[in-house]
Amino acid sequence: MDYEVKLEIFEGPLDLLLHLINKNEVDIFDIPIATITDQYLGYLELMKTFNINVAGDFLVMASTLIHIKSKMLLPGSHEDDEEEDPRAEIMRPLLEYMQFKEMAEAFSEREILDRDVFARTVIPYSQDGVTGEEPELDVSLFQLIDAFKRIVDQRLPGTKLTVQHEQWSVKDKTELIIARLKEKGAIFFREIFSEDRTVSEFIVTFLALLELVHMGLVKVLQPTSEGDIRLIPSFDEKGGNGNES
Amino acid sequence: MKRVETVTNHNIMSKSLKLIIEALLFASDRPLNVREINACLPDETGSKITQALYELQTEYDGLKRSFVLREVAQGFQLRTRSEYAPYVLRMLKTSPTRLSRAALETLAIIAYKQPILRQEIERLRGVDVGGILRTLLEKDLVRIMGRKNLPGRPLIYGTTKKFLAVFDLKDLGSLPKLKEIKEFGSDEEETIPISEEETQMGTSEPKND
Amino acid sequence: MKRVETVTNHNIMSKSLKLIIEALLFASDRPLNVREINACLPDETGSKITQALYELQTEYDGLKRSFVLREVAQGFQLRTRSEYAPYVLRMLKTSPTRLSRAALETLAIIAYKQPILRQEIERLRGVDVGGILRTLLEKDLVRIMGRKNLPGRPLIYGTTKKFLAVFDLKDLGSLPKLKEIKEFGSDEEETIPISEEETQMGTSEPKND
Numbered sequence: 247m248d249y250e251v252k253l254e255i256f257e258g259p260l261d262l263l264l265h266l267i268n269k270n271e272v273d274i275f276d277i278p279i280a281t282i283t284d285q286y287l288g289y290l291e292l293m294k295t296f297n298i299n300v301a302g303d304f305l306v307m308a309s310t311l312i313h314i315k316s317k318m319l320l321p322g323s324h325e326d327d328e329e330e331d332p333r334a335e336i337m338r339p340l341l342e343y344m345q346f347k348e349m350a351e352a353f354s355e356r357e358i359l360d361r362d363v364f365a366r367t368v369i370p371y372s373q374d375g376v377t378g379e380e381p382e383l384d385v386s387l388f389q390l391i392d393a394f395k396r397i398v399d400q401r402l403p404g405t406k407l408t409v410q411h412e413q414w415s416v417k418d419k420t421e422l423i424i425a426r427l428k429e430k431g432a433i434f435f436r437e438i439f440s441e442d443r444t445v446s447e448f449i450v451t452f453l454a455l456l457e458l459v460h461m462g463l464v465k466v467l468q469p470t471s472e473g474d475i476r477l478i479p480s481f482d483e484k485g486g487n488g489n490e491s
Numbered sequence: 492m493k494r495v496e497t498v499t500n501h502n503i504m505s506k507s508l509k510l511i512i513e514a515l516l517f518a519s520d521r522p523l524n525v526r527e528i529n530a531c532l533p534d535e536t537g538s539k540i541t542q543a544l545y546e547l548q549t550e551y552d553g554l555k556r557s558f559v560l561r562e563v564a565q566g567f568q569l570r571t572r573s574e575y576a577p578y579v580l581r582m583l584k585t586s587p588t589r590l591s592r593a594a595l596e597t598l599a600i601i602a603y604k605q606p607i608l609r610q611e612i613e614r615l616r617g618v619d620v621g622g623i624l625r626t627l628l629e630k631d632l633v634r635i636m637g638r639k640n641l642p643g644r645p646l647i648y649g650t651t652k653k654f655l656a657v658f659d660l661k662d663l664g665s666l667p668k669l670k671e672i673k674e675f676g677s678d679e680e681e682t683i684p685i686s687e688e689e690t691q692m693g694t695s696e697p698k699n700d
Numbered sequence: 701m702k703r704v705e706t707v708t709n710h711n712i713m714s715k716s717l718k719l720i721i722e723a724l725l726f727a728s729d730r731p732l733n734v735r736e737i738n739a740c741l742p743d744e745t746g747s748k749i750t751q752a753l754y755e756l757q758t759e760y761d762g763l764k765r766s767f768v769l770r771e772v773a774q775g776f777q778l779r780t781r782s783e784y785a786p787y788v789l790r791m792l793k794t795s796p797t798r799l800s801r802a803a804l805e806t807l808a809i810i811a812y813k814q815p816i817l818r819q820e821i822e823r824l825r826g827v828d829v830g831g832i833l834r835t836l837l838e839k840d841l842v843r844i845m846g847r848k849n850l851p852g853r854p855l856i857y858g859t860t861k862k863f864l865a866v867f868d869l870k871d872l873g874s875l876p877k878l879k880e881i882k883e884f885g886s887d888e889e890e891t892i893p894i895s896e897e898e899t900q901m902g903t904s905e906p907k908n909d
Contacts, residue, residue: 346603357570359657363571366519366726510764513766517778517780557720579724579727582732583728
């Protein structure tokens, strides 16, 4: 028999069978079972020659084919209307398989998300009330606190972190930060402390920032681990606090 | 650009409604359905929101922007047009969503036959599908729906909402109709078209012929 | 250098350039600067890209859409206008929350090992889980089932009804058994590159419907 089998990795026995049927351009409703069986077995032989492990599924199909072939050879068995065509045993699963292969093709031709089309990838706001366990931050809370400590050390060397009478409320400072972000769009972390005079003011400013980050209104970015931390409004910088008209 | 004429009160309202909905869609990273939009706009009715959504859809098409409003996974989502994919992929520096042919076939079987057992999938594909099922579960395209009351209590599989979103489907009802088996003739080549475009796009699916 | 192209050609070019840039900005989760955009469009010059960006800016303002193109510290970003903030915030508040990897791992341990003591979870994860447990309790994914009759009467944890709903499980028996998960095996061929987006959207995020 003169045929050529490309050594392909077939998904399974049905895949191989379908390939052989297509290659021989035969009718799936009238499969020349002897030819197809020979080619199928030839392919398995080839796989063995190339030391490719032949999965059990392929061998089960091989014996099914041989069985059908022998049944077909029995005189009269496939002429008889009373009895079902022995080939129905593989025809039905093949047809079903073709059906899903076609659907798989149809799927792959669709406009697939993240292959053909893209949606918005909005930075999610952190929504949960109390915990800082899953902050949607590009910088860790630790880094932020560390940076805060550095600034305090720099600006107020030797000062003890004692809390004095509070002149500023967190709310005041929150508004100040928002005002600055509105004005400038993005600011450096240290800038929000530029007018702070006392440790308590520092702390209040810092708490205000944490609050804003927590509410998802400010995003903290640090381009490199050495770089200056930057604050950007994570909403439109004209709004931010979300209760303007 | 059609009418601008009389700005009645109603027009102002519906114009702002459309824009509010646009803002919501714009700020969301997942499809939003009418109910969800309504929750943000309690003074509006669902039907007005639906109408506004369809108007937006027409509007984007008319404006010929780079994005469109698609109805997917029982919701609405803004998406870029497919012709911009090469640029976006370059910008995102990621490889596109890829599914092997085997994974797609398995997915198709699950989509059409759900709820389905693993053994049924394997009967239809003629091979073991353990690894593929895992991939599909990991990618959140397939989910475990429960267990069948059979010996061994086998797991039942079905598709997810993400499956609908990824494959641009409104709901399971909008899956392309399965061809009746009778309709299959011998003209194999015609019933299984292979997209040229896909080969160009460099998807990883190996073709077998 | 003066422009060499004819005006017509230039117009066509910049129109499609604008739309490509729009698609990039649309699909990006962070501001893009001219250099980054140029990297996706190597045939264009920086100045043409800058010009297109400003044209887009004017265009959105003119169209009075709900979003604008803002020039921020790191580049250009599409953002919703501030007047839509209240609606957007309302929408985002009702969005599904994401679970961190740590939370998900802890939840998995509780789901499979319940009833379980905190110290057993910590032994398995190798870290303190106090904070995560609190989060899971707050999110109503985990509940306190009682106390164990041991010194200190430690609390016993288990999953909730909401846990089942979130993970789309009919009952706890529908959770795949560890043995079944193993049986899925790992299929070498199925190591499919997953885009960043998908990693975010994938299995680490519970669906809320």
